[in-house]
Amino acid sequence: MDLDSVLIGEDSVIPRARYTSAEFAALEFERLWSRVWQVACREEEIAEVGEFCEYLLGDQSILVVRSGPDTVRAFHNTCLHRGTRLADGAGRFHDSCIRCRYHAWRYDLDGKLVEVVDRDEFEPMPPDTGLKPVQVDRWGGFVWVSLDPGAPPLVEYLDPLPALLAPYQLHRLRMRTYLSTVLPANWKVAVDAFNEGYHVQGTHPQILPWTDDVSLDYEPLGIHSHYGRLPNARRELRPSPRLGLSEGEYDEGEILESFIRGLGGLFYKDERALVEEIRATPQDGATMLSRYQKGRRALLAARGVAVEDFADDQLTSANDVYFFPNMVGPIYPGIAIVFRVRPNGIDPDSCIKDTWFLEWPQEGDVPKRAQRRFFSDWTERDWGEITNQDYANMEHVQMGMKSRGGAGLRLNRRQEVNIMHMHRVIDRYLTADT
Ligand code: FES
Ligand SMILES: [Fe+2]
Structure with missing residues (x-):
């Protein structure tokens, strides 16, 4: 395979063969998968x-x-x-x-x-x-x-994620659920789908009334990256600005409730109940969001979660971290969902995705092993509305990318910067001296 033909061009267009070609997948195996930490x-x-x-x-x-x-x-x-x-x-x-x-x-x-x-x-x-x-x-x-x-030492490879994630103490979390499935797309299609918020308006329009998709920030970190409500992002309960609603046309309490319910698995029952309590009691000058953050901090602390090192905002904002090349997912204090994606054998059109729910164990919990559950076809299970929508896209993305009628992929400079960064890091591996 002519290496130059599959590298990112000067125009920043990503050749489609990177997602569809068996030859490229073989090259990726030799130069990327056989060198990275995973x-x-x-x-x-x-x-x-x-x-x-x-x-x-x-x-x-x-x-x-x-x-x-x-x-x-x-x-x-x-x-x-x-x-x-x-x-x-x-x-x-x-x-x-x-x-x-x-x-x-x-x-x-x-x-x-x-x-x-x-x-x-x-x-x-x-x-x-x-x-x-x-x-x-x-x-x-x-x-x-x-x-x-x-390979370089692992901590060097991961830098700067260990420092960034230190307050989350991921080593203390335990796996609650282990689900695996096969998706009909290249491994990068599956990773990309969880590494940007740009598709929310196209794929998950039902969450726009309670999701400010526009103010997410994206940031490359070494060879990795993350996104979410990073320090510069706006923090308030508001709908997507794409809906064009002005203040007074939406209700903060409803947004809070939909947000906590919409991300069900990431909040405990008492944390969901807290929403009702806050909505039912009159405001005392503080915003509903800040009251919720304080309340959640107390509930997590009572559960034994180390919450001292988090700012209030981090109590309700995921840090969506991408560990190059193949692990991504939202991390909250005391709870995280991690997606690990791999090529399925040597087939460029298929990947295996593992979903791990990790949570802080309660004191006195007898450690239970999560049962591994495998679905050879993702449609065998209901993954929840949002994830079902993401998975339903996959075969169309993969199929469409094979069309002879298209040039390369054109990425959004801001909202898809993490995907571009991934491709640039892949190119570094592909062109590194062996
Ligand atoms: S003992 Fe392992 S192959 Fe014979
Ligand atoms: Fe999605």
């Missing part, structure tokens, strides 16, 4: 020594194992005898050993080959023979892997 699982999925998770990426499988109370290892998931995949899904290795299902070669949890049945009938093997390691590290309660033995 989340393989949450730490709590492998809480006990001997527990493992498989991370599938393209046609590769990586095995992540808790090898000791405070050690996690990752390996290429292949037996050194005749190549069999050693484990799939998630589970636990018994007797601290990884046993191949085929001829029963055994490895310890550090990957060392410890038993070869009828060893004397094989050519001698060096004593340190073992599974090929994959780089692994931890941050934010996530286990990250990189297929690149020369």
